[in-house]
Every structure is written in structure tokens, then in C-alpha cells.
Amino acid sequence: MEYVSPEGLRSDGRRPMEMRQIRAEIGAVSKADGSAIFEMGNTKVIAAVYGPREVQNRSQQMSDKALVRCEYSMANFSTGDRMRKPKGDRRSTEISLVIRQTMEECILTHLMPRSQIDIYVQVLQADGGTRSACINAATLALADAGIPMLDLVTSCSAGYLNSTPLLDLNYVEDSAGGPDVTVGILPKLDKVTLLQMDSKLPIDILENVMQLATEGCKAIANYIREILLENTKQLEYRRGS
Amino acid sequence: MLHNKSFVKKTKGGKVIRQVREHYLRDDIYCGAPSCTICNTSGARLSASPSTILVLDTNVVLNQIDLLENPAIDDVVVLSIVLDEVKNKNLSVYNRLRAICSNPMRKFFVFSNEYHRDTYVKEMSGETKNDRNDRAIRVASQWYQKHLGDAIKVLLVTNDKENKRKASEEGICAETVESYVKSLDRPDLLDLLVRPSSEDVEMEDVEDHRPSKRKIIYAEHKPMSEITSGLHRGIYHQGKLRVNRYNPFEAYVGSESIGDEIIIYGRSNMNRAFDGDIVAVELLPQDQWQGEKSMSIASEEDEDDDDVHLAPNSADVAPRTIPQQSSTGEINAGSGRPSGCIVGIIKRNWQSYCGSLEPMPIPGGSRGVAYALFVSKDRRFPKIRIQTRQLENLLDKRIIVSVDSWDRQSRYPSGHYVRTVGKIGDKDTETEVVLIENDINSRPFSAQVLACLPPLPWSVSSEDLSIPFRQDLRHLRVFSVDPPGCKDIDDALHCIALPNGNFDVGVHIADVTNFVFPGTPLDDEASQRGTSVYLVEKRIDMLPKPLTEDVCSLRSDVERLAFSVIWEMTPEADIISTRYTKSVIKSAAALSYVEAQARMDDSRLMDPVTTDLRNMNSLAKKMRLRRIENGALTLASAEVKFQIDTETHNPLDIGIYQIKEANQMVEEFMLAANVSVAQQILKSFPLCSLLRRHPTPTKEMLEPLLRVSAAIGLNLDVSSSKALADSLDHAVGDDPYFNKLIRILTTRCMSQAVYFCSGDLSPPEYHHYGLATPLYTHFTSPIRRYADVIVHRLLAASIGISKLPSVFQDRLQLTSIADNLNYRHRNAQMAGRASVELNTLIYFRTRPTDTEARVVKIRSNGFFVFVPKFGIEGPVYLTTRAEKGSGEWYVDEQEQKIKKMDGSFSYSILQTVQIHLEVVEPQPNRPKLQLTLI
Structure with missing residues (x-):
């Protein structure tokens, strides 16, 4: 299959180093303490954060830090074939764990001992890169909930097809079976908190691909910061000060 | 600008799913004209001030690719929608078009109209896909005209009547291919044109002089939907059609669904299928099955049946015969094997064919259009009707013709002239025909490829010596033994007696991978060519000459880089240890087989090289004996050798190639090196090694041999290679040639050995039947075989001196490389045989x-x-x-x-x-x- 034409265009008209259009919206779920919708092209994810609140299951309570829980799910209508997937299948469990670990890393849990923070993310539309989109949405929702964090966490994926590193794979490119590197970073601290890869890549190419994904993360971080700033201004305005 | 495309697709399981894909429209797609003031011209491909720019319609590309390949057609804009359509319809045309587009000599520019903001068109409701694409082409042409201004004429070339009409209405200049080519005033180009068979273009009276009483000769092909459902229900059987090389009216379709071959007799049953087509076959009722008995079946025309050929040396090249029903009175005696007729063609395998025109009188008042029948040199293909304006030039020429269509009314397919090879009977022409027929690239190496060569004159530098993994073996007494006159020496040997009575034996192979790096144009070219081709008086190299004859050739008295396999062997030829290393060697002598043999035989000679030779020979004999005990077959083939006149290059004498003990000695060590390397690379890379296997022949393949041996009262045991080897040894008659003859007959029952990727098969299938070894590969001739280059890289990676190139991580790609190597290898052999046949004829x-x-x-x-x-x-x-x-x-x-x-x-x-x-x-x-x- 040809994923990058000799003219340097991908199947959806992007160039290899280009990301899909991103869009974010804060406050999509009014009941939640913080919520956000994050879109990367046709991938659309909603995230809701509850907490910090009392720990539901006492035995899980920790006296020195907050408990972070995460639940990832895919809406039945998120894919074309409308499959009814059982809740808690292996893939969802794995992604839940990945998101929880990534977010736990940047939440200042020691400031909220004996409490619990719940992150719910649901994929509304899936078109590749759901993992990254979920992390980005969760970051926004956590920020919206006012939970103290070290930094924003942003994530982006990159792949390697037709001997070209490609940023932000869509579903078609993702299902090509090539290497798919998902990177999550703390942009201000310039630290990597998540690094996953499917398939294999020679080490020197991995570096290039990872670099590309990191650039993508930084671009997303800039966008998220803008959105947050905008949101804060709105809040300020609404308060009428 | 973002736009969503949505379409409905049916999955494999039969579900209908709506798919939505993003489609980004851009403003940074440029027009490709260097004179353009608006666009970025860095990627421009068109000429500086063209008078006309052509925009092609899909049907033009699909039908007239031979015309487009002619350098007279230039300044062409290829739209991405056209590329997409061509790709879906015909992949080989697509590849050819892509090749033109990427050729820096041609001015073809690909314009991604589908992603351009102004030229993207949205499908309107009620509009078919085809209409929408035609509209996109018109919109793009219009955009070009507006964008480039009036100084440059943008011409839409289309053979679609409707499209042309609409284009004219919208104010776009549009012409058909015919009228455009006519306007160029180049009569030779007109021959390249394909006559459209459909009613797309108003055909000028071309068909009129052929009376309307044209009758239907062939049955109609079933529509695709019916074929698919027929295949599902098991009424039809799908397979690749293979036409009997010796009888063009007999073909076979290997069908998996009935696990047998279906035989297709006669032209009407073959129903316009060509060799290599994927076809759907319906079985005939059993009473129509025929048992084939004679050399020919009723041929419709006066074509000769059988030619004299070189004796085949494996089952793959042997004429196929249908095993006859044993006459022991089985119930279905009389009925042969399943016969069928072709109901549809799933995939065409039309190519260009090489041959000549059937002689015919030159019509009076020539210079006009003449129809001629083209006869392919390969008899598996039917005659092809072509139209030409240069009949008188072509009658005595070998020409290449490609097929365009074959409708029900015509006995022969119609095609068009592509190019002339040369005069019939001329030796160079005929040799080129051999090359073309076997798809062998004999063009000189391109500048990019030559640029990858090391600077010449090349010699071993101190840098090469200072590399830690390269061992300095210049002090060893290394020598090579090759056929006389061999210039590409890729192997050399040494054999030193150790103080403990053992021998230090080394096989040194030219270190080609030190010069051919993965991913370079040189490597790509070599990988495409796959192997060097040896014709009777000519060699077509896989690598450029400076590498094969100088830099890599292990000539005597020069320092050369090598990849060495070094064993410690006991005098009983048991291998005690093996090591692999890159090395620097200096060959002491380049001997020919005859020389080496003479030295060994001359008992007065006691010089060191001769002693080494004798030691090696005694080791080799023991190794050989052991191999034969293990069941290796000593097969015989009737290879012939020509003595060529140095001036006329015509053969002076022919005779069977003599095999000397020295040949066997070298061969033995090469086999051992290959086996050792195969073990080593498989140990390190169990999933991506390139090995060579020789499948065990099946009962059916050995059937002809058994019938012959039964008839002459010889008892052959074919249960295993060991048993076969033993019974072959016992097959001695009163006639000295008898044993060889039986061996030759045995050899041609076997299929050929093939390369494969170790991850594709399970270990028991790695077996090499002929050599009776569980593992085998090719390591010893990297100058002339690409497989060896790959194995060199694998071996280098397995001993940790270099990284494994990324190709090896892609199993599909590796498999396709192995397939290509097999294909090239086979073609090279066929070409070699054809060349010998040609020379036999001349002789x-x-x-x-x-x-x-x-x-x-x-x-x-x-x-x-x-x-x-x-x-x-x-x-x-x-x-x-x-x-x-x-x-x-x-x-x-x-x-x-x-x-x-x-x-x-x-x-x-x-x-x-x-x-x-x-x-x-x-x-x-x-x-x-x-x-x-x-």
C-alpha cells in the first residue's frame, strides 16, 4: 500500500509532518467537576473528572496521597461497524491503565491525601490516535476541575510507513500494521511521561519518529494552553469583575 | 480547509459499513510550470515555456501507455485522480506511468488536483463516480488554463466522447488522441496508437471494409458478479491458465477447489484467455473429457507441433505431458482428466510480446494503413492483429507488440506495434529477443547506480585494514579455481596443514557488501536484476563491470576484501570448528579447472599450491562420499559448450560440458560453506533468513520416470532421496551411457530449488532434497547472485559486525525479494537455454x-x-x-x-x-x- 504518494501527500491530503485539525472545548458535562471534549480530526473524545472527593471504597484510601482512577470506554457508535463491545475488555483496561499512570504522574496527589479523583474518558468517534486524544482531553478536564498539576500532559502519536515518519496517524494509517509510537510529554518540564510502540523500528529511526511525535505534543500543548487561557478569560468575564 | 468524504463500503464479511474519511484541501499545491509567477517552482517539471500543456484523461492513459512512453510526448500534466483511477484499473499501467513521471528526462508533472482547494470537486447527487471524475479532470484543465493565462494552451486529451463534448462546452480545448497525434505529424507515433474497441470515439471508417457479417466466434465472458457467485457455489473454478509450451491449443488451470489440474483443449474452450491470466473455468460434462494420447490434437491451423529443444534439466522447464491413465482397466478408462472451458477472465496478464509479422504482400498504393498478423515467437500466445503504416519496414523485423483487446467476433486479439528490435535472423537481434522474452534488463547501468561505485582505481587502503573486525589474511596461501577465462572470480580457497594433523581450510568470498550498501540505487538495481545472466557469447551483469571484474574479483596477486568461512577439519574431513570473518586476502594463483587438474595429476610437481590442492582434493572426496551416503543425488544434466569463432561470433563446435575432479572439489567446499552459513544465519535470525530449499518430488512428478524404468525392467526406489540415489547407482546396463541417461531422466522429474524466507515455512520444509541437507543457502557468489548479497548481510549481522538492514524486519518485503530472485533466476536459466538453442540452430x-x-x-x-x-x-x-x-x-x-x-x-x-x-x-x-x- 502507498501511504505517502511520491508527491509527498498522505491519503487524506496531509503532508507527513502535519497534524490533523485539533479542536477542544471545555465544560461539556455540567455535572462533572471538570470536563472537556477534544478532537483530532475525526477522532472525538469526551472526558469528565470528578474529585477530589471522598474515597468510595475505604480500603483503597491512602493516607499520604490521592487515589486516581480512570475509566476508558468506547461508545458503540464510535466506529463504523457499531460493535457491541463488552465493558472492560483487554484493550480498554490497558488504555485505562495507561491514562491513569500518565495522569497520576503529573497530578500533585500528595496535596490531596485520603481523597479520590475519577477520570472518565469516552471515545465518541474513533479515527486513529484515540489514546493520545484521551490523554489530551483528560488533561483539559483535570485543568478545568482545578486539580493541581505539575504541568499539562499532552500526547501525540507518530508512525513510520513507506520509509517516512508520519505525524498523527489516522485510522487507515494506523491499521497498516506499521510501527506506531505514542508519546506523552510534560511540555514545560520537557519530560517524557508516556512512550509506547506497536511493532518494531530500528533504533535510529525510532529517535526520529519519537522526535516528530514530541513536536506534535508541543504543538498540542500550545493549543491547549490557548484554550485554557481563553476559558479563564471567559470565567473572569462572567464573574463580572 | 477541511472536508469530510463519506462513502459506503462492503466488508469481507458482507456487512455494509459507512466510512468517513477526512480529506484536507490545500493551497500549497503548485502547478509545475517553471514560468509560473504565483506558484513555488522548486518542484516544477514542465518545460520553461511550453506552447501546449497536455492534460490526460484516464482512458487515454489506460490505452495509450505505449504512446506516452515515447519521448515525443512531453509537457504532460498527470492528475492525481487519473493516477488513482489507473491504479484501480490496471496496476502495471500505473507502474509504467509512475516510472515516466519519476524519470527526470521526461516532462511529466503530477498535479494533486484532488487535494487542491480550487480543483477539488464534490460529488453531486445523482452523479456517478465516473462522471464526477470526468468533471474533476475538466475542472483541473480549466484551472490550469486560467492559472497559466492565454500564452500557454492547455489541451485536454480524451477519447471519451461525452467528456470531450462537455469540455468544449465549458470552453476547454479538447482533442482525441488520434487527432492530437495526427497534428504532431509523426507517422511513426500513429502506429503506437491503440484503436479503441468501444464506441467511445467516432471511428473513421476503419472497420467498415470488414463486412458486417462478422460472426461470433467465442462465447461471451460471464459478468464478474456471476463468476463470483459461481466460484462461491463451486460451479466455476478459479486458477491461473498455463498454456502448453509445445501445443498452444492445450492449457492447464491448476485449481485448488478440485485439487487437480483442469485441462482446456482447443481455442474455443480457451475462450480468448492468454497464458498467465487468472480465469474462471467450468468443467465440461464427463463424457467430453478427453484422454490425450497423441503429440498433437486437432489443430485448427497448420501450426507445427513440436520443436527441437534443449534437453530440459528440471521438471519446471520440461514439456508438460499428461500422465495417461494406466491401462489396467479402471472403471473410468476412456475418460481422461477433468476438462473444462473458460467462462470468464478474472485478471488479464497481457504484456508485450516479441515476434514478427506474418509474411504478406505489401498492399498496392502503400503508405496507407495496413493490417498485419503478428506471430509471437513464444508459441503459447496466439497471433495478434495489428494496424501499421510502416508495413514495408516491419516485415523483416523482429518487433514488439502489445495486446489491446479481443472481442467475440475476431479470431485473433488486436494489438498495436510498440517498437522494433532489429532484423530477423541477425544474431544480435535474436539475442536481444531472448533477453526481452525473459524479461531481462540488459540496459547499461544508470548514472545514479554508477555513482555508488567506489572511486577507481581502487585498492585496499589502510582504513580497510584498520577496521577491527577485518582480519588480515594476506599471509595465507589463497588461490582460486574457476572456469577458464573467468573474470568475475568470487571465491578463493586455502588449505593449511596444522601441526596437530588437522587442516585449516578457508573459503574466501568477495566482500561485495562492503561496496553495495542497502538502500542505494546500486543495491536496488542489483536486487531488481537478481542475478547475472550468462548467454553463450555474452554476460549480462548484475553489478557494474568495475565491481565484478576488478574491485570484487579475487584476482591473483592483488589484495582484495573477502568474507571468509574458515574451518578446522580433521583429515577425515570432519568439521571441528567454524568461524566467519571479514578479511583481506591476496590470492597467490588464479587457476582454471584444467590447470588445477593438471597440477594435481602431475606427480612431479611438489610446489606448495599443488600440495594444498591435493590436500583439498582428498578432503573434498571424503566430504563428497559422506554427502552421497547421506542421500545426496548425483544428478546429471546435458550441459553443452560452444566453441565460438572469435571474429564472426558464430559457434564452431559444440559438445557436452566436461566435468573434472577439480570442479567437484571446488563445488564441495562451496556447498560446505553454504551449509555452514545457512546454519549460522538461521541460528541468529530464525524468522528472516534467506534460505534455499529443494522440494521433495511428488509421486506424480516421478511418474514418467517410473513408467520408463518399469518398461525397461529397472527397479527404482523413490521412497527417499537416499533410496533413489542408491538405486540410481545400481542402474548400470551393458551400455556405458545408460546410467547417465537414467540420471538425466531423473533430473528432469525434479522441480527446481527455490529461495524462500525462513519465516514463511516450517523447519521441515527447509529441506534441500537434491543435496540431502536440512539447510542450504547461497553465500558463495555475491558478484553474480543477489541472494548471496542478502546472505552476506545476514551473516555480517549475525556475527555482530554490522547492523541488520531494515528490509529484514519486513517479512512481506523479504518474501517479495525471494520471489523476485526465483523469478529472475528462472528467467536467467531460460535465457541461457534459449541462447544455446539459438546457437545450436546457427551451428x-x-x-x-x-x-x-x-x-x-x-x-x-x-x-x-x-x-x-x-x-x-x-x-x-x-x-x-x-x-x-x-x-x-x-x-x-x-x-x-x-x-x-x-x-x-x-x-x-x-x-x-x-x-x-x-x-x-x-x-x-x-x-x-x-x-x-x-
Whole structure:
């Protein structure tokens, strides 16, 4: 299959180093303490954060830090074939764990001992890169909930097809079976908190691909910061000060 | 700008799913004209100030690709929508178009109109896909005209009537290919044009002089939907059509669904299918099945049936014969194997074919259009009708023609002229024909490829020596043994007696991978060529000459880089240890087989090299013995050798290639090196090693051999290679040549060994039957085989001196490389054989000869003989064609004999006969060798 034409265009008209259009919206779920919708092209994810609140299951309570829980799910209508997937299948469990670990890393849990923070993310539309989109949405929702964090966490994926590193794979490119590197970073601290890869890549190419994904993360971080700033201004305005 | 495309798709499971894909429209797609002031011109491909720019419609590309390949057509804009459509319809045309687009000499520019903000068109409701694409092409042409201004004419070339009409309405200049080419005033281009068969274009009276009483000759092909459902229900069977090389009216379709081959007889049953097409076959009722008995079945035309050929040396090249039903009175006696007829063609395999025009008088008042019949040199293909304006030039030429269409009314497919190779009968022309027929690239290496060569003159530098993994073995007494006159020496040997009585034996192979790096144009080219091709008087190299004959060739008295396999062996030739290293060697002597043999035989010589040779020879003999004990087959083939006149390059003499002990000695060490390397690379890379296997022949393949041996009262045990080898050893008759003949017959029952990727098969299948070793690969000739280059890289990676190139991580790609190597290897062999056949013909043209021959196959109207002296095989007819089936002769199946009815004469298999060899030309331009009994 040809994923990058000799003219340097991908199947959806992007160039290899280009990301899909991103869009974010804060406050999509009014009941939640913080919520956000994050879109990367046709991938659309909603995230809701509850907490910090009392720990539901006492035995899980920790006296020195907050408990972070995460639940990832895919809406039945998120894919074309409308499959009814059982809740808690292996893939969802794995992604839940990945998101929880990534977010736990940047939440200042020691400031909220004996409490619990719940992150719910649901994929509304899936078109590749759901993992990254979920992390980005969760970051926004956590920020919206006012939970103290070290930094924003942003994530982006990159792949390697037709001997070209490609940023932000869509579903078609993702299902090509090539290497798919998902990177999550703390942009201000310039630290990597998540690094996953499917398939294999020679080490020197991995570096290039990872670099590309990191650039993508930084671009997303800039966008998220803008959105947050905008949101804060709105809040300020609404308060009428 | 973002836009969502949505469409409906049916999955494999039959579900219908709506798919939505993003589609980004851009403003940074440029027009490709260097004179453009608006666009970025860095990627511009069109000429600086073209007067006309062509925009092609899909149907033009699909049909007229031969025209587009002609350099007269330039300044072409290829729209991405056209590329997409072409890709979906015909991948080989797509690849050719892509090749033109990427050729820096041609001014073809790909314009991604589908992603351009102004040229993207949205499908309107009620509009078919085709109409929408046509509209997109028109919109793009219009955009170009507006964008470039009036100074440049943008011409839409389309053969679609409707599209042309609409274009004119919208104010776009549009023309058909015919009128455009006519306007160029180049009559030679007109021959390249394909006549459209559909009613797309107003055809000018071309067909009119052919009366309307054209009758339908062939049955209609079933529509695709019916074929698919028929295949599902098991009524039809799908497979690749293979036409009998020796009888164009007989073809086979290997069908998985019935696990057998379906035979297709006759032209109407073949229903316009070509060799290599994927077809759908319907079985005929059983009473119409035919048991094939004679050399030919009723041919519709006066085509000759069998030619004299080189004796085949494996089952793959041997003429296919259908095993006849054993006459032991089975129930279904009389009915042959399943026969069928073709109901549809799933995938065409039309290519360009090489041949000549059927002689015909030049029509009066020439300069006009003439129709001619083209006869392919390969007899598996039917004649092709072409239209030409240069008939008088073409009649005595070898030309290339490609097929365009074949409709139900015409007996022959219609095609068009592509190019001329040269004059018929001219040796260079015929040699080129051999190359073209076997898809061998004999073009000189491109500048990019040559740029990858090391600077010349090259010599071992101190840098090469200072690399830690490169061992300095210049002090060793290394020598090479090759055929006389060999310039690309890729292997050398050494053998040193150690103080403990053992021997230090080394095989040194030219270190080609030190110069050919993965991913370079040089590597790509070598990988495409796959192997060097050896013709009788010519060699077509896989790598450029400076590498093959100088830098990599392990010549005597020069320092060369090598990849060495070094064993410590006991005097009993047991391997105690093996090591692999890159090295620097300095060959002490480049011997020929004859020289080496002479040295070994001359007991007075006691110089060090000769002693080494003798030591090696005694080791080799032991290794050989052990191999044979393990069941390796000693197969025989009838390889011939020509003595070529140095001036005319015509053959002076032919004879069977003599194999000397020295040949066997070198071969033995090469085998051992290959086996050792195979073990090493498989150990390190169990999933991505390139190995070579030789499949165990099946019962059916050995069937002809068993029938022959049964007839002459020889008991062959074929249960294993060991058993076969033993019974071959015991097959000695009173006749000295008998054993060799049986071995030759055995060899041709076997299939050829093939390369494969170790991850694709399970370990028991790695087995090499002929050599009786569980693992085998090719390591010893990297100069002339690409497989060895790959194995060198694997070995280097497995001993940790270099990284494994990324190709090896892609199993699909590795498999496709292995497939290509097999294909090239086979073609190279076929070309070699064809070249020998060609020279045999030239040789016998002036020298009709009487000689001795052996009967190897009995047929109802004659038999096939094998001529040991010249290594050729061909038919001898006992009855002339006219009196075919007069019943004078009958075949005794059991005893493999053909007898005269009155019992006065009989010929049995393997019998010696005297024959007369002569070149005759029954049809013009098709000289052939004829064998007659004396």
C-alpha cells in the first residue's frame, strides 16, 4: 500500500509532518467537576473528572496521597461497524491503565491525601490516535476541575510507513500494521511521561519518529494552553469583575 | 480547509459499513510550470515555456501507455485522480506511468488536483463516480488554463466522447488522441496508437471494409458478479491458465477447489484467455473429457507441433505431458482428466510480446494503413492483429507488440506495434529477443547506480585494514579455481596443514557488501536484476563491470576484501570448528579447472599450491562420499559448450560440458560453506533468513520416470532421496551411457530449488532434497547472485559486525525479494537455454549432421529423441501429418514401445537410433531443427 504518494501527500491530503485539525472545548458535562471534549480530526473524545472527593471504597484510601482512577470506554457508535463491545475488555483496561499512570504522574496527589479523583474518558468517534486524544482531553478536564498539576500532559502519536515518519496517524494509517509510537510529554518540564510502540523500528529511526511525535505534543500543548487561557478569560468575564 | 468524504463500503464479511474519511484541501499545491509567477517552482517539471500543456484523461492513459512512453510526448500534466483511477484499473499501467513521471528526462508533472482547494470537486447527487471524475479532470484543465493565462494552451486529451463534448462546452480545448497525434505529424507515433474497441470515439471508417457479417466466434465472458457467485457455489473454478509450451491449443488451470489440474483443449474452450491470466473455468460434462494420447490434437491451423529443444534439466522447464491413465482397466478408462472451458477472465496478464509479422504482400498504393498478423515467437500466445503504416519496414523485423483487446467476433486479439528490435535472423537481434522474452534488463547501468561505485582505481587502503573486525589474511596461501577465462572470480580457497594433523581450510568470498550498501540505487538495481545472466557469447551483469571484474574479483596477486568461512577439519574431513570473518586476502594463483587438474595429476610437481590442492582434493572426496551416503543425488544434466569463432561470433563446435575432479572439489567446499552459513544465519535470525530449499518430488512428478524404468525392467526406489540415489547407482546396463541417461531422466522429474524466507515455512520444509541437507543457502557468489548479497548481510549481522538492514524486519518485503530472485533466476536459466538453442540452430544451419540419439518418450505418431552429443531433444515423426491416425503404428503403453501394425518394426524407450539433423524453414522466419530417422 502507498501511504505517502511520491508527491509527498498522505491519503487524506496531509503532508507527513502535519497534524490533523485539533479542536477542544471545555465544560461539556455540567455535572462533572471538570470536563472537556477534544478532537483530532475525526477522532472525538469526551472526558469528565470528578474529585477530589471522598474515597468510595475505604480500603483503597491512602493516607499520604490521592487515589486516581480512570475509566476508558468506547461508545458503540464510535466506529463504523457499531460493535457491541463488552465493558472492560483487554484493550480498554490497558488504555485505562495507561491514562491513569500518565495522569497520576503529573497530578500533585500528595496535596490531596485520603481523597479520590475519577477520570472518565469516552471515545465518541474513533479515527486513529484515540489514546493520545484521551490523554489530551483528560488533561483539559483535570485543568478545568482545578486539580493541581505539575504541568499539562499532552500526547501525540507518530508512525513510520513507506520509509517516512508520519505525524498523527489516522485510522487507515494506523491499521497498516506499521510501527506506531505514542508519546506523552510534560511540555514545560520537557519530560517524557508516556512512550509506547506497536511493532518494531530500528533504533535510529525510532529517535526520529519519537522526535516528530514530541513536536506534535508541543504543538498540542500550545493549543491547549490557548484554550485554557481563553476559558479563564471567559470565567473572569462572567464573574463580572 | 477541511472536508469530510463519506462513502459506503462492503466488508469481507458482507456487512455494509459507512466510512468517513477526512480529506484536507490545500493551497500549497503548485502547478509545475517553471514560468509560473504565483506558484513555488522548486518542484516544477514542465518545460520553461511550453506552447501546449497536455492534460490526460484516464482512458487515454489506460490505452495509450505505449504512446506516452515515447519521448515525443512531453509537457504532460498527470492528475492525481487519473493516477488513482489507473491504479484501480490496471496496476502495471500505473507502474509504467509512475516510472515516466519519476524519470527526470521526461516532462511529466503530477498535479494533486484532488487535494487542491480550487480543483477539488464534490460529488453531486445523482452523479456517478465516473462522471464526477470526468468533471474533476475538466475542472483541473480549466484551472490550469486560467492559472497559466492565454500564452500557454492547455489541451485536454480524451477519447471519451461525452467528456470531450462537455469540455468544449465549458470552453476547454479538447482533442482525441488520434487527432492530437495526427497534428504532431509523426507517422511513426500513429502506429503506437491503440484503436479503441468501444464506441467511445467516432471511428473513421476503419472497420467498415470488414463486412458486417462478422460472426461470433467465442462465447461471451460471464459478468464478474456471476463468476463470483459461481466460484462461491463451486460451479466455476478459479486458477491461473498455463498454456502448453509445445501445443498452444492445450492449457492447464491448476485449481485448488478440485485439487487437480483442469485441462482446456482447443481455442474455443480457451475462450480468448492468454497464458498467465487468472480465469474462471467450468468443467465440461464427463463424457467430453478427453484422454490425450497423441503429440498433437486437432489443430485448427497448420501450426507445427513440436520443436527441437534443449534437453530440459528440471521438471519446471520440461514439456508438460499428461500422465495417461494406466491401462489396467479402471472403471473410468476412456475418460481422461477433468476438462473444462473458460467462462470468464478474472485478471488479464497481457504484456508485450516479441515476434514478427506474418509474411504478406505489401498492399498496392502503400503508405496507407495496413493490417498485419503478428506471430509471437513464444508459441503459447496466439497471433495478434495489428494496424501499421510502416508495413514495408516491419516485415523483416523482429518487433514488439502489445495486446489491446479481443472481442467475440475476431479470431485473433488486436494489438498495436510498440517498437522494433532489429532484423530477423541477425544474431544480435535474436539475442536481444531472448533477453526481452525473459524479461531481462540488459540496459547499461544508470548514472545514479554508477555513482555508488567506489572511486577507481581502487585498492585496499589502510582504513580497510584498520577496521577491527577485518582480519588480515594476506599471509595465507589463497588461490582460486574457476572456469577458464573467468573474470568475475568470487571465491578463493586455502588449505593449511596444522601441526596437530588437522587442516585449516578457508573459503574466501568477495566482500561485495562492503561496496553495495542497502538502500542505494546500486543495491536496488542489483536486487531488481537478481542475478547475472550468462548467454553463450555474452554476460549480462548484475553489478557494474568495475565491481565484478576488478574491485570484487579475487584476482591473483592483488589484495582484495573477502568474507571468509574458515574451518578446522580433521583429515577425515570432519568439521571441528567454524568461524566467519571479514578479511583481506591476496590470492597467490588464479587457476582454471584444467590447470588445477593438471597440477594435481602431475606427480612431479611438489610446489606448495599443488600440495594444498591435493590436500583439498582428498578432503573434498571424503566430504563428497559422506554427502552421497547421506542421500545426496548425483544428478546429471546435458550441459553443452560452444566453441565460438572469435571474429564472426558464430559457434564452431559444440559438445557436452566436461566435468573434472577439480570442479567437484571446488563445488564441495562451496556447498560446505553454504551449509555452514545457512546454519549460522538461521541460528541468529530464525524468522528472516534467506534460505534455499529443494522440494521433495511428488509421486506424480516421478511418474514418467517410473513408467520408463518399469518398461525397461529397472527397479527404482523413490521412497527417499537416499533410496533413489542408491538405486540410481545400481542402474548400470551393458551400455556405458545408460546410467547417465537414467540420471538425466531423473533430473528432469525434479522441480527446481527455490529461495524462500525462513519465516514463511516450517523447519521441515527447509529441506534441500537434491543435496540431502536440512539447510542450504547461497553465500558463495555475491558478484553474480543477489541472494548471496542478502546472505552476506545476514551473516555480517549475525556475527555482530554490522547492523541488520531494515528490509529484514519486513517479512512481506523479504518474501517479495525471494520471489523476485526465483523469478529472475528462472528467467536467467531460460535465457541461457534459449541462447544455446539459438546457437545450436546457427551451428546446424551450415552443418547438417548424422548422429546417434536415444528414444526418451513414445507418442502415437512418433517419439522424442535425446541427442547426447549436442544435448538437444526433439520429436521424430514416424507418420507424416497428412496420414495422421492412419493406424499404421500403435503404442504399447506397458512396454513403452511403438510398433508397426504388422510387427515388422518397433522402437522402444531408450533405444539407440541414428538420426539426421538439419535446419529447415517450413514457415518463413521460423527456422527450426528437424530430426529424421535414417
